[in-house]
Amino acid sequence: MAKKRVVLTFPPELTEKPITYHLVKDFDLAINILRAKITPGEEGKLVLELSNGSEEMIKKGLDFLVQQGVGVEAVSKEISFTDEDCIHCGACTAVCQPGALQINPDTGRLRFEKERCIVCELCVPACPLGIIKVLF
Amino acid sequence: MARTKTYEEINEKIKSGKVTVVTAEEIIPMVKEEGPAAVLEKVDVVTTATFGPMCSSGLFLNFGHSDPPIKMSKVWLNDVPAYAGLAAVDAYLGATELSESQGAVYGGAHVIEELVSGKKVRLRAIAGGTDCYPRREIETMVGLEDLNQVYLFNPRNAYQNYAVAVNSTSRTLYTYMGTLLPKFGNATYSSAGELSPLLNDPYYEVIGIGTRILLGGGEGYVAWEGTQHNPAQKRNENGTPVAAAGTLAVIGDLRGMKRDYLRAAVFHNYGVSLYVGIGIPIPLLNEEIVRRVGVSNEELTATVYDYGVPRRSRPALGVVTYAELRSGKININNRSIPTAPLSSLYKARQIATELKERIINGRFLLTAPVAKLPFRDGVKPLREEVK
Numbered sequence: 001m002a003k004k005r006v007v008l009t010f011p012p013e014l015t016e017k018p019i020t021y022h023l024v025k026d027f028d029l030a031i032n033i034l035r036a037k038i039t040p041g042e043e044g045k046l047v048l049e050l051s052n053g054s055e056e057m058i059k060k061g062l063d064f065l066v067q068q069g070v071g072v073e074a075v076s077k078e079i080s081f082t083d084e085d086c087i088h089c090g091a092c093t094a095v096c097q098p099g100a101l102q103i104n105p106d107t108g109r110l111r112f113e114k115e116r117c118i119v120c121e122l123c124v125p126a127c128p129l130g131i132i133k134v135l136f
Numbered sequence: 137m138a139r140t141k142t143y144e145e146i147n148e149k150i151k152s153g154k155v156t157v158v159t160a161e162e163i164i165p166m167v168k169e170e171g172p173a174a175v176l177e178k179v180d181v182v183t184t185a186t187f188g189p190m191c192s193s194g195l196f197l198n199f200g201h202s203d204p205p206i207k208m209s210k211v212w213l214n215d216v217p218a219y220a221g222l223a224a225v226d227a228y229l230g231a232t233e234l235s236e237s238q239g240a241v242y243g244g245a246h247v248i249e250e251l252v253s254g255k256k257v258r259l260r261a262i263a264g265g266t267d268c269y270p271r272r273e274i275e276t277m278v279g280l281e282d283l284n285q286v287y288l289f290n291p292r293n294a295y296q297n298y299a300v301a302v303n304s305t306s307r308t309l310y311t312y313m314g315t316l317l318p319k320f321g322n323a324t325y326s327s328a329g330e331l332s333p334l335l336n337d338p339y340y341e342v343i344g345i346g347t348r349i350l351l352g353g354g355e356g357y358v359a360w361e362g363t364q365h366n367p368a369q370k371r372n373e374n375g376t377p378v379a380a381a382g383t384l385a386v387i388g389d390l391r392g393m394k395r396d397y398l399r400a401a402v403f404h405n406y407g408v409s410l411y412v413g414i415g416i417p418i419p420l421l422n423e424e425i426v427r428r429v430g431v432s433n434e435e436l437t438a439t440v441y442d443y444g445v446p447r448r449s450r451p452a453l454g455v456v457t458y459a460e461l462r463s464g465k466i467n468i469n470n471r472s473i474p475t476a477p478l479s480s481l482y483k484a485r486q487i488a489t490e491l492k493e494r495i496i497n498g499r500f501l502l503t504a505p506v507a508k509l510p511f512r513d514g515v516k517p518l519r520e521e522v523k
Contacts, residue, residue, distance in 0.1 A: 087187070087399055087411060087480045091314045094322045094476030105462065108482035126315045128189065128401035128409070128478075130241075 002055045005034070006062065009071030010044035019068055020046070027061035029053045034118040047075065047118065077119045078135050079112075085131045086110055092132060095122040139176055140422045143504045146180045150498055157181040157495045159488040160331045160418075160429055167430025172423040175430075181495055181502065182418045182429045184336045185350075185487035186328040188479030189401050189409040191312065192292035192363060193231040195248050195390060198284040199259060201225055206271035208261035212236065213247045213278075220261070224269055228289075231400075231410035243408030245400035248288075251280055252352065253395045286390045288351060292362040294414050296334030296382035297369075297438060300325045300456060300466070302473060305444035310405035314478050316443055320471055323440065326478040329433045329458035331488060333416040334382050336429045338375035340367070342418055344505025349386060350415035350491050353397035355500070356388025358416075358509075366514035374431050378455060379439040382509065386414065397487065413483055415491035419502050433458035440468055448517060 010019070015038055023029045030052030038044040050058050062072050088110045090103045100116035101123055103109070123132050149155040156179045158166070163182050166175050197218070199208075207224040211217070215237040218229040233244040247257050256279040265272045280286060302323045303309045303316035310316075314324045329335065337343045347358040362383025369381035397413030420426050436458045441450040456466045461475050494500035 088482035089188075089411070089480040090477035091324070094324050094474075094478075095315045095317060097321075102464075103477065103481070105464075108480070108485060122315070125310075125404035128314075128403055128411070129399060130402055 002053060002058055003049065003051045004058050005047070005049050005075035007073045007075055008046040008048060008065065009073075010038070010046065011069055011071075012041055012043055014069055015040055015042070015044040019065065019070060020048070022064060023050065023061045027053060027057050027064070029057060029061050035120060075119060076136060078114065079117060079119060079121070079123060079132055080135050081112070081127070081132045085129060087129060089128065092123040092127050095126045138423055139173070141176070141180065141420065143419060143421075143502055146419050147501050149180055150495055150501055153496075153498060155180050155495060157183060157417075157492045159485070159492055160184045160336050161485070161488070163426075163429050164330060164432045167426060168432075172426040172430065176420055176423055176426050179420055179426075182336065182420060183415060183488040183491040183495070184331055184333040184418060185413070185415040185484040185491065186294055186332050186479060187397065187411060187413040187483035187487060188326050188328070189312070189403070190290060190293045190412040191232050191409045193248075193288065193290035193410045193412055194244065195229045195251075195286065196289050197227050197229065197286050199225040199227070199278060200282070200284050202271060202274055204271045205269050206261060206263045206274050207266055207269035208274075209263045210261065212258075212260045214242070214250070214257045215260075216242070216244050216247050218244075232408050234408060240407060241402055243400070245408050245410035248390070248410060249395060249398060249400040251286065252390055252393050252398050255279065256282075280391050287387060288356070288390055288393070289359065289385070289387045290412065291385050292364060292383045293386050293412055294333050294362070294384045294416070295327070295380055296332070296338070297377050297436075298326045298380050300438045300440040300461065300475075301443045302440055302453065302468065303444045304442045309443055310403065311443055312403055312406050312409065313443060314476070315404065320468070320473050323461075323466055323468075323473045323475045324478050325438060325461050325475060327438065327458070328479055328481065328484045329436055329462070330431065331481070331484050333414065334384070335376050335431070335436055336418055337425075338371070338377065338428060340382060340509040340511065342421065342425065342505070343384070343416055344508045346503055346506035347416065348500070348503045349388075349417075350413070350487060350494075350500075351386050351388035352390070352393035352413055353487075353490070354388055354390075354392030354394070356386055358384050358505075359387040360385040361509045364515050365509065367509075367511045368514040372435070372437060374435055375428060376431060376436055378437050384509075397483070411480070413487045415487040417491060417495060417500070417502055433462060440466070
């Protein structure tokens with residue numbers, strides 16, 4: 001099953017229109033909102049994970065968004081750290097709501113599951129050693 | 137009569153390669169299954185350890201005399217001020233002191249980490265000039281090999297238990313307990329639990345002044361009671377305190393220490409601290425001591441405090457066990473809160489294992505305390521007097 005993460009930018013005039021609704025209704029996509037910042041009258045940002053469809057349906061859905069005037073970018077950012085520098089304290093796990101960063105209870109080592117990361121970047125300042133970076 | 141052992145007996149076993157050493161984690165199932173008497177027969181030493189942020193840490197340095205000599209009145213190392221109100225070329229660099237040029241991202245702890253890594257740091261000093269010390273300023277590079285003495289003296293390390301921090305407010309708090317998410321979004325804790333030194337010796341029977349320890353990966357000693365040492369803290373039936381209690385002041389030569397066990401840290405919007413690794417051996421002298429090191433995370437508790445209340449006495453919201461904290465979730469007032477540690481269990485295990493190996497290989501002998509840590513009433517608040 002295809003899966004894609006995108007950052008959508010809504011121009012101010014579109015923030016009050018139901019648009020993501022069509023991704024579900026017309027393109028049969030499952031949408032998971034990872035992050036959202038919507039203020040009426042201002043530019044809106046939405047980070048979505050699209051699944052439950054073929055590559056083709058995802059592409060059609062995204063083409064539809066572009067036609068509507070929504071900016072579409074693939075999520076290309078990811079967090080990264082050098083394992084040798086990590087002390088496995090666990091301070092970053094305190095802010096990682098999706099549980100992408102966890103201390104393995106058996107080994108005591110920090111484990112990063114990239115698939116669960118929504119690149120919220122809260123771990124970046126939470127790391128006392130400052131070793132977590134955002135890669136573009 | 138019940139079996140007892142002496143320090144001398146154990147040290148003889150270390151020297152002859154016949155000593156049996158296990159870590160404070162490994163001993164627990166043994167005590168539960170075989171009982172204290174059988175374990176006392178088999179095991180001689182238990183190694184405990186912790187690796188956590190310890191703000192009350194710092195470094196004494198003696199720079200040696202320049203020619204012409206200077207009586208340094210203000211000293212900076214990589215732009216971090218060090219206290220120089222001592223003899224001419226002595227100084228003390230505190231771990232939390234911030235750089236005057238870089239601010240909150242670089243501090244005394246970073247200078248300590250650079251020195252222990254073998255790097256040189258920039259020494260700058262000024263003075264008023266005297267007849268015997270005419271020089272008024274100096275700037276040079278110094279590293280471990282250039283200094284006469286360079287030793288950690290940490291006034292408060294290895295806290296016997298600590299708080300669990302939560303945040304009841306609606307905004308994110310940045311604290312020395314890490315980032316606390318709003319509305320009880322998370323809970324952070326910092327003790328090594330069943331591996332922690334003073335939780336394994338709750339009444340300070342074998343850890344005392346003069347105890348040889350592993351400090352930052354090198355040999356060090358317990359120098360004194362730590363600041364805010366509070367033996368009077370409320371205790372569980374097994375003797376362990378329910379919240380922050382005893383503390384240790386420790387000392388050790390920075391030469392011989394390793395960066396692996398001394399790391400500078402920045403707590404966002406709070407400041408700089410130093411992660412310090414400490415390992416302390418516990419000689420199994422009698423069954424009572426065996427029983428105490430056999431206490432597990434299920435039987436060790438910590439008190440949850442609301443760091444959203446910025447007062448000296450923060451409201452206590454409940455008591456949880458270290459087993460619950462390690463499970464990833466605690467339950468407070470019918471609310472499930474995700475937990476996260478601040479001290480490294482991984483590193484603490486490494487230190488306990490390293491100490492175990494040193495003792496087994498005959499490279500680390502045990503010392504009886506020269507004097508015991510005091511057991512008296514606790515910590516006084518600072519009262520503000522108006523005159």
